[in-house]
């Protein structure tokens with residue numbers, strides 16, 4: 001992901017913006033496209049977006065900072081999102097995520113020292129009858145316990 | 159050999175893709191002709207991955223199927239559950255909205271039509287002037303949480319004069335314990351598309367948006383493919399099913415903000431703004447997306463519309479209790495033995511849902527509490543189990559049904575911690591527009607931490623704070639966070655006495 005992402009240069013960014021600009025309310029689709037391409041929103045992006053959409057930079061910044069999904073810094077090679085919501089809590093989700101973070105030696109939103117894994121909180125994945133649930137690089141996993149989670153983390157090189 | 163295998167995220171999460179691969183490989187190894195059909199979920203989540211084998215034209219259920227079960231499944235020696243539709247959890251349901259979910263390949267438009275799909279849309283095209291009346295007569299109320307009569311909302315938009323109107327589908331489904339929107343989109347997306355097209359024809363809107371939450375990549379992919387298929391088949395486009403009505407749909411993805419499920423926040427988000435809540439009035443029905451008259455409806459509200467037109471408003475309205483008409487897809491979740499989606503007429507007592515259908519807890523310990531209606535819903539103790547499942551009935555019992563998710567907790571649940579979490583969630587997700595929600599939630603977390611540390615006197619302060627949030631917040635995020643908090647205090651006062659640390 002972040003490792004293989006192209007260097008953000010003004011031209012590619014402009015192309016990404018241009019591809020979505022025809023939409024009604026194009027800002028979120030533009031941010032998603034850029035986020036997908038680079039794994040985060042590069043620092044150079046907001047000014048370019050503001051310019052192309054003819055809106056203020058502060059407005060673009062305001063939108064980026066409002067939404068939990070948009071990272072300002074690159075993530076690790078893999079992103080693990082662990083559900084913190086009530087249904088997962090009811091089957092031991094809180095203890096599980098604490099154990100995972102302790103094992104990796106990081107806090108929520110942080111990346112392991114070897115750059116392999118970033119762990120982020122997520123509030124429900126719609127897998128509430130098969131919790132505790134998580135999502136690894138966009139793929140869902142349910143009925144997790146520490147053993148199963150350890151195997152997942154090992155596969156990711158954490 | 160014909161095998162149906164669930165492709166729902168709840169099945170993928172427990173290994174259905176490995177099972178699919180193993181099935182194909184094992185069949186090839188044996189030279190067996192395998193007709194593997196991927197379907198949505200039957201809603202019996204504890205049986206996922208659920209495989210069904212057609213025996214003499216009847217689908218028999220097997221599950222949870224593991225990779226190592228595959229040879230026995232193909233041999234016909236794997237122990238199963240008999241005919242799928244005779245499993246009590248399934249047989250007890252009244253499936254109207256979810257009639258096709260789990261039965262057909264979600265992207266097979268022909269199969270959709272063969273089971274009643276597009277009948278409702280054709281009826282709407284034949285009599286567009288009757289659409290609003292039919293929805294009103296069905297008694298359908300919004301399934302997103304507020305329970306507002308859908309027909310009345312449509313009437314307002316239909317009556318508004320504008321050069322452009324919109325149908326916006328709220329697929330932000332952020333409530334813990336809910337997955338009905340995800341399941342119908344992954345299992346029968348054409349029903350939502352059909353419902354939105356009927357809405358468009360009924361109110362004179364030509365453009366629809368579906369606002370999907372970013373946490374649902376599988377559902378988003380399925381819906382995008384379904385929209386493309388519907389467009390290619392002429393269900394969407396300049397002339398819907400060859401009529402003079404134009405209607406098309408665009409799928410948009412949110413960015414991880416719970417509050418964007420609130421309809422005005424959602425509209426701001428669609429417009430490319432911060433998802434801040436707008437004061438009402440103006441109603442979105444009159445000044446909604448880009449200031450135009452807009453229908454905002456939940457996925458289930460819209461996906462239920464086709465069956466109302468297919469079977470008649472009266473047929474739908476005949477189910478239910480009091481002013482809660484029709485059926486409701488209950489989502490039985492959390493620490494529960496038989497979790498999943500159960501569609502039934504309104505009116506079932508809470509205890510019957512939790513113990514009768516859900517079979518009690520997964521852990522085998524006694525049930526302590528059930529949170530109904532998501533993170534803004536109240537906790538019900540066992541003494542509230544006679545409450546019938548209906549809008550007014552739950553309101554009367556100090557709760558709400560919300561999007562009909564039920565999260566079961568066993569006796570190990572820490573009610574003070576759950577109350578603290580409710581406040582923390584509100585603090586994390588507050589849009590920041592109004593003070594009671596933005597600041598109140600932070601103070602709420604602090605106050606609950608004080609109670610946990612032994613300051614029992616802080617409970618009075620918390621009660622006061624909750625009252626301020628309830629009365630002063632701009633939307634139900636700050637306004638309803640007091641529900642889980644105060645219900646926990648009301649029903650489990652012993653856990654808020656500040657004596658906990660001392661007792662332990």
Ligand SMILES: Cc1cc2nc3c(=O)[nH]c(=O)nc-3n(C[C@H](O)[C@H](O)[C@H](O)COP(=O)(O)O)c2cc1C
Nearest residue numbers: 300301302328330331332419420421455456459634
């Ligand atoms: C904080 C908050 C979150 C909400 N989340 C959702 C949601 O995820 N899905 C939904 O349909 N409605 C949600 N609602 C309710 C919507 O504001 C609105 O009532 C609903 O989309 C209207 O559709 P309906 O009449 O079909 O229910 C939420 C409301 C609040 C206050």
Ligand code: FES
Nearest residue numbers: 083088125127128
């Ligand atoms: S609460 Fe964890 S998936 Fe819904």
